[in-house]
Amino acid sequence: MPPIPGFEGIGISEGNAVFMHAPDQTPESQADVVDAILEGLRVPELPYPAGRTLPEDAADWTQILRESWQGQHDARVIELLRQDERLWSVRQVNAAYLADRVMDVFLSTSGLHPSLVTRAARLRFLLAWQVNRSGALALSHDNPIHDWLDGLVSLRGWSDSGGRSARQLLRRLDDLMPAVDECFRAGETTALTRFVSEWAEDQRRQQSRIGKLRQRLLETEQGASRQRAADQTARALIGRAIRDRRLPTVILDFIHHIWLPLLRQAIWSQGMESDSARRASRLLEWLVWIGDPTLSDGDRQRLYHVGEKLTDHLSEIGQQILGKPLDRQTLSGLDELLVARIRGESPALETADAGDFDLRWLTPEAVDPARVDALSHQWYVSGSGADEQRRYFFAYLEPSSDVLWTNGEGVKLGVMAWDAFESALERGELKPLPAVTPFGQVVREAVQALGQVLATQKRQREEARRQARERAEAIRRKKEEETRRREAEEQARREAEEKRVAVEAAERQAAEEAEAARQEEAARKEIREAISKLKLGAWIERSSAGADPTKLKLAVRINASRKLVFVDRLGLNRTEMTETDLEERIYEGSARLLSQEAEFEDTLSRVVGRIRVGR
Numbered sequence: 148m149p150p151i152p153g154f155e156g157i158g159i160s161e162g163n164a165v166f167m168h169a170p171d172q173t174p175e176s177q178a179d180v181v182d183a184i185l186e187g188l189r190v191p192e193l194p195y196p197a198g199r200t201l202p203e204d205a206a207d208w209t210q211i212l213r214e215s216w217q218g219q220h221d222a223r224v225i226e227l228l229r230q231d232e233r234l235w236s237v238r239q240v241n242a243a244y245l246a247d248r249v250m251d252v253f254l255s256t257s258g259l260h261p262s263l264v265t266r267a268a269r270l271r272f273l274l275a276w277q278v279n280r281s282g283a284l285a286l287s288h289d290n291p292i293h294d295w296l297d298g299l300v301s302l303r304g305w306s307d308s309g310g311r312s313a314r315q316l317l318r319r320l321d322d323l324m325p326a327v328d329e330c331f332r333a334g335e336t337t338a339l340t341r342f343v344s345e346w347a348e349d350q351r352r353q354q355s356r357i358g359k360l361r362q363r364l365l366e367t368e369q370g371a372s373r374q375r376a377a378d379q380t381a382r383a384l385i386g387r388a389i390r391d392r393r394l395p396t397v398i399l400d401f402i403h404h405i406w407l408p409l410l411r412q413a414i415w416s417q418g419m420e421s422d423s424a425r426r427a428s429r430l431l432e433w434l435v436w437i438g439d440p441t442l443s444d445g446d447r448q449r450l451y452h453v454g455e456k457l458t459d460h461l462s463e464i465g466q467q468i469l470g471k472p473l474d475r476q477t478l479s480g481l482d483e484l485l486v487a488r489i490r491g492e493s494p495a496l497e498t499a500d501a502g503d504f505d506l507r508w509l510t511p512e513a514v515d516p517a518r519v520d521a522l523s524h525q526w527y528v529s530g531s532g533a534d535e536q537r538r539y540f541f542a543y544l545e546p547s548s549d550v551l552w553t554n555g556e557g558v559k560l561g562v563m564a565w566d567a568f569e570s571a572l573e574r575g576e577l578k579p580l581p582a583v584t585p586f587g588q589v590v591r592e593a594v595q596a597l598g599q600v601l602a603t604q605k606r607q608r609e610e611a612r613r614q615a616r617e618r619a620e621a622i623r624r625k626k627e628e629e630t631r632r633r634e635a636e637e638q639a640r641r642e643a644e645e646k647r648v649a650v651e652a653a654e655r656q657a658a659e660e661a662e663a664a665r666q667e668e669a670a671r672k673e674i675r676e677a678i679s680k681l682k683l684g685a686w687i688e689r690s691s692a693g694a695d696p697t698k699l700k701l702a703v704r705i706n707a708s709r710k711l712v713f714v715d716r717l718g719l720n721r722t723e724m725t726e727t728d729l730e731e732r733i734y735e736g737s738a739r740l741l742s743q744e745a746e747f748e749d750t751l752s753r754v755v756g757r758i759r760v761g762r
Contacts, residue, residue, distance in 0.1 A: 178283035180598040185241045188601050193240050194228050205236035212272040213331040223247045224275040239279050246275035249593050256584040262307045273327050286590045291343040296586045301350055303526050304555030306536045312556045357557035364559055365542055368551050372544035377415035379508045381407055384428050386504030388435045393496040397480045398438035413468045423467045454485040514565055519543045526580040674733050678726050686741040
C-alpha cells in the first residue's frame, strides 16, 4: 500500500461502534471520524469516481470480493477495484483502502508465521465489505474478525514444519473458508461468529493441555539438566586427569567403568563442591599418579604409602556415594597392580583415551539472572520466509546452563548451550519476535492517523476554496477596476472631447464674435461715414414700438457738439440727437437714412442682419 503524501498512517471503521478508544476520544466521536474518513478522505491514485455520484450509482462489489475469497487470492482489495472498470463509490474505495491498510499493519506486526499471515490477510475481502456496509462497527469488538485476529497470538510459535500439529492447524483453517463464504452469501456474520467461538474453545482446551505438558517437561528437563551437568563435569575431571597419559589397562578400565559413574553420581546427588565429590576427584588423581611410572617412580616411599591404603579409600568413597562399599572383586585387579608397583615392577602401559570433554565445565561462567529473565519466555525465529522456524525459550536450565526450547504445542524441540544461544543472537541466526500489536490498537491508531490526514485535507480544501474565493474576488475587483478604468478613460475621453468641442466652439464663437465685431465696426464705420455726409434737408425715418414710422428731415447740424436737429414735414416737432445716437439707432434698425442711394441701404441691411444673427 503506497503511503499518502504528507502523512504516514492507517485507518478504518464505521457506524455506531463501541470499540477500543483513547481516553480523549469517545466511541461516538471515533465512529464519526471513521464515517468522515470513508466519505471525505482522498488518497492519490485510487480509483475514485469522477465528479459526484450517488450510492445507488456504484457497482455491487459483493461478487468480486466473494470470488476473490473463494479463490484465496492474495491481491489487495484496491487492486481488484483498479482492475475492474466499473464505477465505484468514494465510500467503497475508502473502505477498500482502510481494510487493506489495517490488515497490512496488523499482520506485519503480529509476529505470525508467513504462511498464517498470508491466509489471515485474505480476510481483507470480508473486512472491506463490512466496512462499506457498517462503518466503525466493522472493526469494533462486536466483529468476530476482531476477536479471531487477536486470538491468533497463541499461534505465534507455529511453524510450517510439515509435522502433525502443523497439518492439523492448516486443516482447521480450511474451515474458515466456508464460514466466510456463507457471510458473503447471507449478508451477515453468523457463520463466522460460530467459527470463531468454536476456534476459541479449541484454543482454550489446547492451551490447558499445553500448560500441563510444559510443566511435566520442565520437571523432566531440570532433572536431565542436572544429570547432563554431572556427566559433563565428571568427564571433564577424568579427561583432564588422563589426557596424554600412558597408564596400565586395569587403571584405565577402572576409571572408565567404575570411577566415572561413581564420580558422576557424587556430583549429581551432592554437588561438585561436596566433600564426596572433592575426595573422589582427589583419589582419581592418585590413581593416575600411581599408574604413570613417570610420575611415581621417583618417590618410592610415597608410592608405598599411597598404594598401601588406596583401595581402602576407594571403597570408603563408594560407601559415601553409593551407600555401600565397592565390591572387593572390583578392586582385586587394582590391588594386584598396586602390589606390583610397590615391588618396583613396571606394568604394560597404553595411551589413555580421554574421550570428548570440555574443561569449561570445571570452571563454568556465571550467567546473569537478569539477562536470563530478559531473554526467556519469548519466541525466537530462525530462517526467513516460508522456511523460517520458531521456537519458544521455555526455561533456562541452570545446572547445565542450557536453554530449553519448545514449540507452540509445548513439545520439546531441544536444548542449546547458553553461550551458543548468545552467539546465535549476536550473529543474527536467532531473532526475537516483536511484541504483538492488538488489532484494536491498530484500528485506533489508524483512525487517529487518517483522521489527522483528513483534517489536513479539509484544511487544504478550505484553504483552496478560500484561495479560489480570493482569486475570484481579485478577478472581480480587477474587472471592476478595469471597468472603472475604462469608464474613467471614457469619461476622460468624453470630457476631453467636450473640452475640445467647447474649445473649438469657443474658438469659433471668438472668431465669429471677432468677425461680428469687425463687421459691426465696419457697419458702424459706414454708418458714421454716411451720417457724416448727411446734408441739411436729408431725410431719415424713425420707428418705435407700437407706432407708425415717422420721417424726419435734418434741419440743423451742430458740428461742435455733433448734434443733429430734425423736424417733420411741417418743420415742427423738433427732435435732437447726437451723431452717436443716430448711429446707434441706425445700427439697431430703429432709424434709417432715406436720402442715401439704394446700394448703401442694401449693404447696411445685410451687415446689420448678419450681426443680429450672430448674436
